[in-house]
Amino acid sequence: MYRSRAVVVAAGVLVLLPMTAASCDDAPDPVRLGNAEVGTVDEIVEAPGTVTARTAATLTAPASGTLRELHVEPGQRVRKGDVLAVIDSPELSRRRDAAAEAVEQAPSGGTVGTGGTAEFAAVRARTDRQAADAFEQARTAAAQITDPQVKKTLLHQVDAAERNYETASAASATALRSVQRGVASLSRAMGALSAAQRLQAEQAYELADAAVDALTLRAPVAGVVQLGGPPQAGGSSLAGLLGSGQAPSGSSGAVSGVDAAVPEGGWITAGTPVVTVVDTGRLGLSAEVDETDVLLVGEGVEAEVELDAAPGAGYPATVRAVDLLPTTSARGGVSYRVRLELGEGSFADSGEAAPVPRPGMSAVIRLKVRQAAGAVTVPASAVVRADGRDTVWTVRDGRYTAVPVRLGVQGEDTVQIVSGVSAGDRVVVAGADQVGAGEEVP
Incomplete structure (x- = not known):
């Protein structure tokens, strides 16, 4: 487990008085005396950490197609909503055209057939099955999309479309029951069923059109662009809605030595990372604090940070949250993730501003x-x-005396004495194993 305490500086100055001298290398440590002083003690918990960005969003291809337009370059800053890339999916375009044609051919009223109520019931049941299958396929496909904003929009649209259709279907069922009771004409019921069929066709077009719109990738946050992205656990597909395949599991848009895994005009499969936007407007830190120390850490605790990438520079930080659930290291140790806000750093020797860190850099906090x-x-x-018991050897009336003490704040080099020793008391600071109770101090 990674756990240590940093050096703590007390405001008081200790005066060390050598009492004996070592005569050879293997001689015991000489007894040395000092004075208890009034000062300030900081207790430090040291933990390894990593620089983090506020957020990073990877946009993946929602369907197979051609990367028709790439509007950004690596390192470019973009605003939320900016168009980053456009994917051309012929299959999706054909599906939208087919949906539009179905809307034109959908009945707008009148009769569905001449088979009476039996045909009415059969047509209604078939229409309900088609609608249920379409909504289920659309919902399953939307759930696979990694872009949270696109997923939320499509799922919301599918839910709204299903509610609207259920209302129309219920109206046609009510009309059929009225016909069966002889209180309404069959043509009236047929009109209600036609309205339900037309609504289904219109909603199918709206979902297909929304899928086409999802092929235009927009920045979900403001930040800096990086082409490609990290490995994905699975492809992002509109499988049922678009009829397209998925990217292989573990596919990645990050290829060593090139800017983009897919060039403009190249073929791209569903789920392939295209662009990643990293919000570096507010950098933070993620620290792993050992379970033996985490109860001392709370919101607002200040910290000093050193980066491996910036020797000699110090960065201030402040704790903003401590995770409730632990993480377990490969060696079995339990730690808790502490999240901090990272401030602007400076070099201690010159006072000059330190370089701005990058996400992922290692830190000691x-x-x-x-x-x-x-x-x-x-x-x-x-x-x-x-x-x-915790004990301090003191000098009283010219003799060594062991005094039990109660400790307060503990640093690595200096500790607070809550009781047992007063400021100004002479204490043994080295060689305590060489003295005995009541022995006269030389």
């Missing part, structure tokens, strides 16, 4: 989880365990 100002402090080396 030092979280200032607790601070004690105006506290009694001693070096961490002065605290030893004796009889199961």
